[in-house]
Structure formats: structure tokens, C-alpha cells
Amino acid sequence: MSVRESWQPKRRRILAMVKKESRQMIRDPATIAVGVVLPVILILLFGFGLSLDVRNVPLAVVLEDTSAPAQDLLSAFALSPYFRPQAVYSSQAADRLMIDGSVDGVLTIPADFARRFSAGNARVQLVVHGSDANRARIIESYVEGAVGAWSARQAAEAGTAAGSGPVSIQSRLWFNSANDSHYFLVPGLIVLVMTLIGAFLTAMVVAREWERGTFEALFVTPVRSGEILLGKTIPYFALGVLGLLLCVAAGRFLFHVPLVGSLAVLVGGSMLYVMVALGVGLLISSYFRNQLVASQLTMLATFMPALMLSGFLFDLRSMPAPIRAITWLLPARYYVALLQTTFLAGDIWPVILPNAAALAVMVALLGYASRAVTHKRLD
């Protein structure tokens, strides 16, 4: 049988499968829930709900000293967009606010502040609420920055050179000069949505077909197993690309995250990732053939790692070695690197190519494996 002879019917069969699957997809409320409702919820949550930016920190300022310099320091905090100071006059009152959780920190300006400030060695005391360590650390450095800036300004007004130092840091944040946490949350959002559509939805739908026996019904048709796989994956692939475009549009127009790199690289890399996710979903569902197990497993094996172990929230380099070793096996890690670079830094090929290559290898392996699992066999 030559290639040319077999192509025509093959194409017809695949097209018929795609048509059937697309109809089934559109009419299935579960697909609408996972493929449309969840991504929209995620976009809204990520765009409006999540933010790691520290602004308007409620801060109790204990004024044990009510002199002019102490008042001036307090007003410097009041004018800053980062703090919402609240003056109190006893440390008991401040502690009460801390225990209530109504302030995130207490800044104490001691009674001898003005005297020691004119002598050049004043101290203020800061206590931060440690229940959110990340935020607490940022608050600490903002307070130090605000106090340093204030004392430098005082020194400049008095005409003395003394300020903080002698060495000071001028820092520049490349790729995110606005220091807006949406810049890295939006790429993370795309990873989650792609994982949801690619892996979770596919696993659920295919496992359902196995459960109901409709997969076996397909086996008695002349459609080959490879064609079944293609027919199954193409509509979900299309849904994935649609989800991607939705996220990119939301990132661009709703949350104003720039896309520095090219859309082509973004779409190309995302297509690779959707294929990997589809492969994982197909593999798990064909292996377990049970909706409940398949969906729980894809949840554990794809969605949670995409959230926690992909480098989108937590820095991979600081994880212990065994955990870092696990992350090398997870497709999400490569996709996050690719997305963050394409979105914020541009088409930097030394980053894009190795990550895309890793995804491509995974596509090949998973395609081969899922074909091996879906062979026409009843057990």
C-alpha cells in the first residue's frame, strides 16, 4: 500500500473524528466548565485578586518623642505611598494593634530621638509581624529605605554630608522597572490555564470515554488508533490555543503587561506545551481508564506542580537538590522560563531554544507512549 493511496481515506477519517470530537466538546457542559469557566475565573483572580506588591502597609508609629524631628519622620511615612502610619502614644496600644493584626508593624521613635539625632546617632525600633515572612521582609527594607531617605534629606537641609552609607546601592530592576507583580503573575496564569485545558480536561474526557465504553465502540470502526488520538487531540489543541489567546489579550489589555518578545515565539512555545499537557492527559487517562482517578492524578501530577514547582512563584534555585531534580522532569518549568522571557525580556534565543527543545523532546516521548497505550485492545 503506497503512501498516496492511503492518504485520502486517512485524511477523511481524521477529519470525521475531529468533527465528531468538536461537536462533542461544544455540547459537553464539563468541557465548558473546565475549558471556559475556569480559565475566566483564573484570569480574573490572577488579574485582580493576587498581588505581591507591598503598598499601604498599616504601621503603628509609637511617638515616645513628640519633638519636631519625630513628627517630621512620621509625616514622611504618611506621605509615602507604601505606608499608612497611625500614631499611637504608648507601646501597649501598639502591641494591642499588632495582636489584633490590624497593623503589620510597629515603629517606635524613642524619647531621646531628637537629642540623639542632633548628636548624629539616633535609633528607631521596628517590629514587624512575622505571619507573612515575605511581606515582613519587604516591609523591613522599605522602612529602612524610608528612614534612610528621611535622614539624608535632613542632612542635606542642614548642609552636612552625612547620610546613609558610605556605600549605597543603586538598584535597577530589569524587565520590570515598575516592580509590578502582575508582570510575573500573568505568565504563571497562562501556564495554569494551559495545564487545565491540556491535561485536566483531556484526562477527564478520555477517561470518561473509557468508562462508558465509547472508546471501545470506536475500535470497531476502521479508524486506526493513531488517527483516534489525532482526532481527539486536535479539538483540545484548538481550545488550548484559544485559551492562550484569551490570556494574552487579558494580560495585555486588562493588566497592561507588556509583550516584549514576538507573538510567534509565544504561540509556538505554547503549542509545544499544550501538546505535552495533552500527552500527559491522554497517557494518564488511557492507563487508568477511570474519571475519578485520572482527574485526581492529573491534578496532582500537573496542576499542583505547575503552581508550586515551576518557578513561577517560588525560585527554583533555592529549592533543595532532590526537589530541584524533580522539577527537571516537569514540563511546566521549561514553559515558565520560556513565557517569562518572551513576555518580559524579549526573544532571547539562548533561553528560548533549550527550553523549547526540552518541551519538544517531551512531546515526542509522550506521543509515542500514548500511542502505545491506546492500541486497539479490549481487556
Added chain:
Amino acid sequence: MLESLLRIIALTRKELLAVLKDRRARNSLLLPPILQCLLFGYAASYDLNHIPYAVLDRSHSVASQQLLAGFDGSGLFERVGNLRTQRQVANYINNRRALLAIEIPVDFARRLGAGGRADVQIIADGRNSNTAGTALGYAQSVVNGFNSAWRADHGLPPPPVTVEARAWYNPNLATRWNMIPGLIGTLTMIQTLMLTAMSVAREREQGTFDQLLVTPFRPAEIMAGKALPSMLIGIVQATGVLLVAQLWFRIPFEGSFLTLYAGLALFVLAAVGIGLAVSALCQTMQQAMLFSFVLIMPFALLSGLTTPISNMPLSLQYFTLVNPLRYAIDIAQRVYLEGAGPGVLLPDLWPLAAIAAATLAAASWLFKHRLQ
């Protein structure tokens, strides 16, 4: 009354048997929370302990060496390159080989030696701006250390104002200390809610729910019989996570177990109530699974565990008021780290009780109307 109690106990026993008889199901209830707690306990940390940095030292002086020695000796920074040109800086940052690039200007030593002030420039890879900000904070403390040593060595006066910072409840500001107590609630909720929603849906799908209805059980008893086993399993799961936190990660427990378990019991009751309400609305297991999934996602993301609630817009902050997980995380963290007593926790406890009462009432109403 006694009969009713006996019937509830019998139903609870039957439910527990149905869930636990299968080894795979048993494992899938206990192992994932503990494994996830271990994995995320290590992974879910905003703390950095391995910051690759590159140096462009144009000064080549004793002072600049001394500054860099502070970075190398901190144990947190790892020097991955000694650069010569500005272009190499761009290269290292763009290709993600370094998170920070430190540039020391030519006149660094001269300006310091003259008793003046010198700047160093640090460029950070802002692709994850949170990580970059944390790394810059660490760099600042290394430079602060250098500054005070320099001032002491050269007889310079201390800065006019110094900030002495301390942290309550988490002295080293380790994210793990916040994260793991928070996981007690999060991991428990995911499984409890799903388990409850599924258990009724499964009976519906398999037709055994109708069999249950022809028994002398009253609807309220059926509900109690469905709620109790899930609560028990939820409490056992929470205990598993708690044990990992104490025995493996060795995070000191400041509060009382009685307070913690009282809070957890209320929380699990609220989660079960939501699960029951979901299951009353759903006909199939798939619907129940999807519905609970759609609920769990916002509950988990808007709980304050990964990002602070005070950063959310006001409308979403109002939404978190009906999120049981928000209160559970607060209770777990405050009892665990602060040793908070029931009096302080009242603002968390009564909303949980209210959520539990409302969802259980809604579920029982839905059940009654579906049953008749």
C-alpha cells in the same frame, strides 16, 4: 433520640467502610496530603539561599574586594562570573545565568578613601520581580555589613538614624513557618470538600441513594451520616500534616492543641457543609467533581496563603469573608506561631460557625426538596 444516634453511628460506620475498604482509596486519602506537605514545605518558600550573581569590578581595589568578600562569604550568594564589559552584564542577566549583576565603578575606592560616599550599581533580573526584590534586600544587608565595618575601621560616625528591626512570631522570617501551618487547612479542605461532594454523587450514580431513602433513616440522619465520616477523615488528614510540621520540619508549636482542633473541627464542618450543598445540586460524580473544583480554586487562591488578603481589591476582600479557608489558615497560623487563645480567635471562629450553619441548612433544604 437514642435510636436516631444509633442510626447515625451505623451510617457513619457504613460510610467509613465504603471509603476505607479499598486499599487504593485509603492511600489516596492519606498519602497525598502528607506527600504534598513534604514537597511544598520544601518548595513553597520565598526565601532564597542560592543567588547566582556576576561582578563587573572596574575598581580592582582592596575596598571592592572586601565588599565582594561579604557577598561570597554570606553563603547565600554564588559568584558565577567575573565580567569585563557592560555587554557581558546584559548577557548574564538576559540568559538567566545570574539573578544579580553588581557593577563597582572605577572611582569606588578613591571616593571611599576620601571619606566620601560611593555607589555600587546592582542590576536584578525582574522576570520574577518578587524574587528579585528579595535578592536585592539580601544585597542591601551585605552592603550594610560592609558599611558598618568600614565606618568602624576608619573612625567614621555611625549613620544619623539606624533602624533596629525585629520580627514577632517568626524571628528569622522563614516563609516555611507560615506556609506549613497554612497547608494544614488548605490540604484538608481540598480533600474533605471533594470527598463529601463525591460520596452522595456516587450513591446517586450507582442508584444506592434510593435504597438509602427507603430505609427508616430521616433526611437529617442521612446528612449527619454523610457529614461525620468526612469530618473524621478531614481531622485525620489535618493531624497528618500537623505531625509533618512538628516532627519533620520541627516548627515550634506555641499554642494549645485544644484550641487548634476546636478551630479545625469548625472549619472541617464548614467544608463538609459546602460539599454537601454541592452534592445536593449535582446528579453525577463528574458534575460534583467539577463543581467542587470550581469552588476550591478561588477558595485556595484567595485564602491569603500565597498572597496577602490586604493586597486584594475591596470587592474580592469581601468575597474572602465567606471563604472558610481564610479563617482556617488564620487560626492555624496564629495558634501555631503566636499561641493565640480562643478569645483572640473569636473573629475567625464565629464566621466559620456561620458558614457551617448556612451551608448545612442549605444542604438539608436542598435534600428535602429533592427527596420529596
